[in-house]
Amino acid sequence: MISLVLRIITSRTFLEIVFFPGFLNVMLSAALLTWLERKVIARVQLRIGPLYAGISGILQPIADGVKLVFKEAIFPELADMKLLMLCALGLMMLAFAPAVVIPFGEGFVIADMDVGLVYVFAVMSLFPSVILLIGWGSNSKYSFLGGLRSLFQQVAYEIPMWFSVLGIVMLTGTLNLTKIVEAQQRLWFIVPQVLGFAVFFTAALAELERTPFDLPGAETELVMGWMTELSGVPFMLGFLAMYTKLYVMSALITTLFLGGWSGPGLLPQPVWFLLKTFLVASVVVVIRGTFPRVRVDILLRAGWTRLLLLALANIFVTVALISLGLDWVWRI
Amino acid sequence: MPEPTSRSTDLSNTLYIGTGKSAHRLPTTSLRKSRMGLDVWSLVVIFEAVVFLVAFPLLVFGWLMGAKGKNPIRDAPFESGQTHLGEARQRYMMQYYPYLIMFIVFDVVAMFLFTWGLAFSSVSSSQNYLFLIFIAILVAPLGYASYLAGKRELW
Numbered sequence: 001m002i003s004l005v006l007r008i009i010t011s012r013t014f015l016e017i018v019f020f021p022g023f024l025n026v027m028l029s030a031a032l033l034t035w036l037e038r039k040v041i042a043r044v045q046l047r048i049g050p051l052y053a054g055i056s057g058i059l060q061p062i063a064d065g066v067k068l069v070f071k072e073a074i075f076p077e078l079a080d081m082k083l084l085m086l087c088a089l090g091l092m093m094l095a096f097a098p099a100v101v102i103p104f105g106e107g108f109v110i111a112d113m114d115v116g117l118v119y120v121f122a123v124m125s126l127f128p129s130v131i132l133l134i135g136w137g138s139n140s141k142y143s144f145l146g147g148l149r150s151l152f153q154q155v156a157y158e159i160p161m162w163f164s165v166l167g168i169v170m171l172t173g174t175l176n177l178t179k180i181v182e183a184q185q186r187l188w189f190i191v192p193q194v195l196g197f198a199v200f201f202t203a204a205l206a207e208l209e210r211t212p213f214d215l216p217g218a219e220t221e222l223v224m225g226w227m228t229e230l231s232g233v234p235f236m237l238g239f240l241a242m243y244t245k246l247y248v249m250s251a252l253i254t255t256l257f258l259g260g261w262s263g264p265g266l267l268p269q270p271v272w273f274l275l276k277t278f279l280v281a282s283v284v285v286v287i288r289g290t291f292p293r294v295r296v297d298i299l300l301r302a303g304w305t306r307l308l309l310l311a312l313a314n315i316f317v318t319v320a321l322i323s324l325g326l327d328w329v330w331r332i
Numbered sequence: 333m334p335e336p337t338s339r340s341t342d343l344s345n346t347l348y349i350g351t352g353k354s355a356h357r358l359p360t361t362s363l364r365k366s367r368m369g370l371d372v373w374s375l376v377v378i379f380e381a382v383v384f385l386v387a388f389p390l391l392v393f394g395w396l397m398g399a400k401g402k403n404p405i406r407d408a409p410f411e412s413g414q415t416h417l418g419e420a421r422q423r424y425m426m427q428y429y430p431y432l433i434m435f436i437v438f439d440v441v442a443m444f445l446f447t448w449g450l451a452f453s454s455v456s457s458s459q460n461y462l463f464l465i466f467i468a469i470l471v472a473p474l475g476y477a478s479y480l481a482g483k484r485e486l487w
Contacts, residue, residue, distance in 0.1 A: 308474070
């Protein structure tokens with residue numbers, strides 16, 4: 001029995017799941033992204049950001065986490081406390097789920113799924129339901145309206161997201177993320193799929209509810225939208241889930257468009273992957289500090305009409321590419 | 333460090349897409365057998381179990397650690413200082429309902445789209461153009477839904 005447990009704990013599978021590139025890596029990256037966001041936004045706004053907890057405030061997320069655990073979780077008396085706590089937990093688990101398929105190096109992935117891309121999209125489609133449940137369970141008008149708007153927004157931008165990666169699927173003929181990265185050995189997909197990248201990036205910003213699409217969570221509009229009535233540990237789980245989603249989406253953008261783990265070879269492949277992921281995340285954060293917010297009906301209309309048409313245009317461009325016979329570049 | 337990938341000449345692993353002359357051999361260097369005898373979906377479940385085992389004790393701990401006490405003013409839903417009237421579970425105007433319906437439609441279309449994208453290179457071009465025409469036809473209901481969602485007085 002003990003030997004079985006020992007064999008499991010030291011197996012590569014367990015170490016990959018729990019430490020790197022699994023749970024601990026995603027958790028630490030999400031916490032690091034909260035710090036990164038606060039520092040970058042601060043610099044954009046000509047201030048400094050967290051400074052005192054650790055060197056340059058890098059222990060600030062840990063301090064926030066400890067603080068939130070010891071706070072009382074205040075729920076409104078009409079709200080469904082168990083539902084809110086369970087849904088916050090569910091958000092966290094959903095946010096972590098796509099991390100099993102994202103490859104960190106050649107053969108270095110937790111679960112090498114042949115339907116990896118569709119699995120990621122399927123998991124991300126579950127977010128609007130959980131968010132609506134939190135908004136409903138809060139039994140507060142602001143929260144529910146926030147949850148509803150969040151549902152509409154995320155549902156609207158999922159369609160262009162799916163359509164924009166179709167070019168990659170057509171060029172490589174596979175949904176396996178490892179093979180998609182391998183197919184980018186000669187040329188990264190950001191070059192032939194510029195339109196697809198632009199559409200995917202915009203749709204990802206809307207899925208993450210980041211500015212300029214953060215109307216459901218904007219302070220002047222709906223307080224914090226569906227997260228208004230969460231506090232204490234459920235709030236920490238929801239907040240971390242947001243940044244975990246950011247990390248996972250940045251990792252996905254890196255995998256699909258920026259060549260995944262490929263790099264000149266000076267550094268190990270996972271390091272290249274993490275560098276590119278954090279670069280994409282930094283761009284997302286800088287966009288937050290730069291752009292104004294988009295009104296909800298313009299947001300929805302733009303997502304359904306213009307972004308979808310751009311994604312369709314990307315499909316047409318890819319069809320033209322393949323008809324010209326240029327797809328040998330991405331077939332190993 | 334990752335274990336060395338086997339560049340197999342063993343063609344039983346090879347995946348082909350398409351048949352006959354248009355068959356493309358998919359790169360197989362990354363095909364790996366299941367780890368520890370577990371299939372992919374068990375790995376997902378195990379990963380989620382790890383997340384659950386970390387997050388759930390946090391929830392319980394937070395619930396136990398927090399101060400207790402009921403206070404009607406503090407426990408009221410947040411409405412920026414106004415006293416709240418009535419429950420929030422009422423009827424709301426769903427102005428963007430056509431978008432929800434179009435999502436259902438385009439969900440199914442995306443399912444076909446991924447299938448078509450995977451089989452794109454191995455199917456003759458006339459059939460590909462047929463599917464593209466199908467997608468182009470779908471733009472019309474989308475325009476109508478967009479028009480309906482703009483009419484606030486209907487909802």
